[in-house]
Amino acid sequence: MKLGxxxxxxxxxxxxxxxxxxxxxxxxxxxxxxxLNHVEWIIDTDTLLSNPLLLGEVPDIxxxxxxxxxxxxxxxxxxxxxxFFDENIIDVCKKLDNVGFRKVTLPIxxxxxxxxxxxxxxxxxxxxxxxxxFPNFRFFIECDNxxxxxxxxxxxxxxxxxxxxxxxxxxxxxxxDMYISEIGDKIKNVHLKDRQxxxxxxxxxxxxxxxxxxxxxxxxxxxxxxxxxxxxxxGIPGSEKETxxxxxxxxRRLYERYF
Numbered sequence: 141m142k143l144g145x146x147x148x149x150x151x152x153x154x155x156x157x158x159x160x161x162x163x164x165x166x167x168x169x170x171x172x173x174x175x176l177n178h179v180e181w182i183i184d185t186d187t188l189l190s191n192p193l194l195l196g197e198v199p200d201i202x203x204x205x206x207x208x209x210x211x212x213x214x215x216x217x218x219x220x221x222x223x224f225f226d227e228n229i230i231d232v233c234k235k236l237d238n239v240g241f242r243k244v245t246l247p248i249x250x251x252x253x254x255x256x257x258x259x260x261x262x263x264x265x266x267x268x269x270x271x272x273x274f275p276n277f278r279f280f281i282e283c284d285n286x287x288x289x290x291x292x293x294x295x296x297x298x299x300x301x302x303x304x305x306x307x308x309x310x311x312x313x314x315x316x317d318m319y320i321s322e323i324g325d326k327i328k329n330v331h332l333k334d335r336q337x338x339x340x341x342x343x344x345x346x347x348x349x350x351x352x353x354x355x356x357x358x359x360x361x362x363x364x365x366x367x368x369x370x371x372x373x374x375g376i377p378g379s380e381k382e383t384x385x386x387x388x389x390x391x392r393r394l395y396e397r398y399f
């Protein structure tokens with residue numbers, strides 16, 4: 141099982157709840173020491189101009205332990221405005237290209253969710269433009285729209301794949317079996333998160349409505365061989381390592397049951 145964490149999960153909340161933590165290098169090294177496969181790097185609005193990855197401060201040796209860079213700075217209703225799109229996606233990709241990192245996750249959800257047909261067309265055209273500007277990049281779309289809309293987005297370009305967030309799909313009250321059946325071959329990353337239906341809160345292990353057994357069984361049936369990324373509730377501050385170890389042990393057992 142290729143299991144990792146979202147950035148910030150091995151750091152105290154005051155150092156970065158889910159963002160580039162102050163001790164980002166230590167966090168990656170600690171993740172490796174725990175037997176984790178990767179860390180998904182976070183860029184948000186607060187760190188957009190000072191992020192160490194964009195400034196070329198991350199050693200090349202650590203690149204292999206970063207699965208992708210998630211642009212949380214685009215979770216904004218202005219995503220459908222031309223200037224905002226270019227400043228927050230294209231300009232960031234230019235900086236990433238300069239430092240040699242070319243795997244990017246684009247969260248199209250919450251404030252940036254597609255709500256209108258016009259927005260969908262605009263998004264698809266601009267994603268195609270980004271893919272053509274950066275042909276050596278791999279882009280992962282994290283979206284909480286219905287599977288038909290997600291497929292329309294992913295079909296915009298061959299360089300687009302899906303990040304499947306288990307908690308977000310639960311919160312939107314979609315059927316996981318049907319959803320995975322319809323986009324399964326395009327999923328390359330699975331965010332492991334537990335949420336309640338119609339609720340925004342992320343919860344601890346098996347305290348929400350996310351049925352991980354059926355999800356893992358379905359992922360196995362469609363031949364999923366991508367990565368898994370822990371994005372569960374943080375737990376008690378100061379016990380980050382123990383929390384991640386507990387999650388890791390539980391999900392590895394679940395993986396072995398179905399794969």
